[in-house]
Amino acid sequence: MSGNSPGPNPSPLSYYLNDAFVSSDPLLVAGFYDRFRTLAELVDWMQRRPSSEPRIREIPGSAEVVFVVPTADVDGPMARHCRDEAFRGSRILFLESPSRPDPFYNIGYYLNRGIARALELNPHWIVLSGDDVRRLDPPEVLTGGLARLDPSRCNSVFTIPAGHYHSVASQLSRQRWTRRFLLSWSTAKRAVVSSEERFGADLHAPRSGGYQSLLFQPGYRHWSMASFGIFSAPYLRSLGPAPFDPAFGLGGSEDVEFCLRLNRRADRLAFLPFRIGERVGATLGTGDARRLREVAGLAYLNYLVRRDPTKYFPEGYDYLRLVAGPRH
Numbered sequence: 001m002s003g004n005s006p007g008p009n010p011s012p013l014s015y016y017l018n019d020a021f022v023s024s025d026p027l028l029v030a031g032f033y034d035r036f037r038t039l040a041e042l043v044d045w046m047q048r049r050p051s052s053e054p055r056i057r058e059i060p061g062s063a064e065v066v067f068v069v070p071t072a073d074v075d076g077p078m079a080r081h082c083r084d085e086a087f088r089g090s091r092i093l094f095l096e097s098p099s100r101p102d103p104f105y106n107i108g109y110y111l112n113r114g115i116a117r118a119l120e121l122n123p124h125w126i127v128l129s130g131d132d133v134r135r136l137d138p139p140e141v142l143t144g145g146l147a148r149l150d151p152s153r154c155n156s157v158f159t160i161p162a163g164h165y166h167s168v169a170s171q172l173s174r175q176r177w178t179r180r181f182l183l184s185w186s187t188a189k190r191a192v193v194s195s196e197e198r199f200g201a202d203l204h205a206p207r208s209g210g211y212q213s214l215l216f217q218p219g220y221r222h223w224s225m226a227s228f229g230i231f232s233a234p235y236l237r238s239l240g241p242a243p244f245d246p247a248f249g250l251g252g253s254e255d256v257e258f259c260l261r262l263n264r265r266a267d268r269l270a271f272l273p274f275r276i277g278e279r280v281g282a283t284l285g286t287g288d289a290r291r292l293r294e295v296a297g298l299a300y301l302n303y304l305v306r307r308d309p310t311k312y313f314p315e316g317y318d319y320l321r322l323v324a325g326p327r328h
Helices: 012-021 026-033 039-048 077-086 107-120 139-147 177-182 187-198 233-238 254-268 288-307 320-324
Strands: 055-059 062-071 090-096 125-129 133-135 156-160 166-174 220-226 228-232 269-273 276-278
Touching: 012 026, 026 187, 026 288, 039 288, 055 107, 062 077, 062 107, 062 139, 077 090, 077 133, 090 107, 107 125, 107 233, 125 233, 139 269, 156 166, 156 220, 166 228, 166 254, 166 320, 187 288, 220 228, 220 254, 228 233, 254 269, 254 288, 288 320
Parallel strands: 062 090, 062 125, 156 269
Antiparallel strands: 055 090, 125 228, 133 276, 156 228, 166 220
């Protein structure tokens, strides 16, 4: 296995590192980072980390709007809710992990596989969603609203009102001392801060406003899809075979990187009244182990943004102060 796609069996060292990375024990995840001396070594491991191959289970329905949904279990209660309630009547492509748990789950690789299959159906719109959603509005509200929009003139649609974890106004910004102080009260949380600093993960992507303004400095504002994103098929087709960077792996900042590129053309974003809920953390969990895993994705995001800022900011935006400013 190499290049984030399936292949020969990984080496014993690859299994060892991956087992620590996906562990639910924060101490094991923290120890994973001790295996890397530099950011370059961590990035190399992320880009080489293999991916399992999803089983694509297709649910019949209208293909005007196709829903792409990674899931651990297509027959489980969350996937059934997607099929019977939240996305009822539309074509659904479930991307099912081959094992539970799946140590080589890769959200970016799974989404790329699902998008490729969805584009073969020639839809107008493709919705990327977690399986941990809750129906609030009938799905016809979404499909009917999208039918009134021109997918050739719009790259993405965000919902109004924003959800807790989708269609959110976010910002790329640096932390304040207050966040570092609040995370200093436990061993696992201190490990989050120290790992971020060690691997240069000093640009974060919190929600804009609210209590987050006490934890993060003002930064570059953008719209983020997070767990539920709506995209025109022509736009996704224009991105080639890998719209998402599979090096982000298990999940964490892959949606931020994608949406930073998306937001460079703010004139091609639209907003649609539609409410859908989410069960935050129901798929990948919450807690210190997940926060520690997400450091890798955040470090990789910082690596990409600093390597080519023009890829992520609109023309005319003064990104130099944000990208090259002091880290502490």
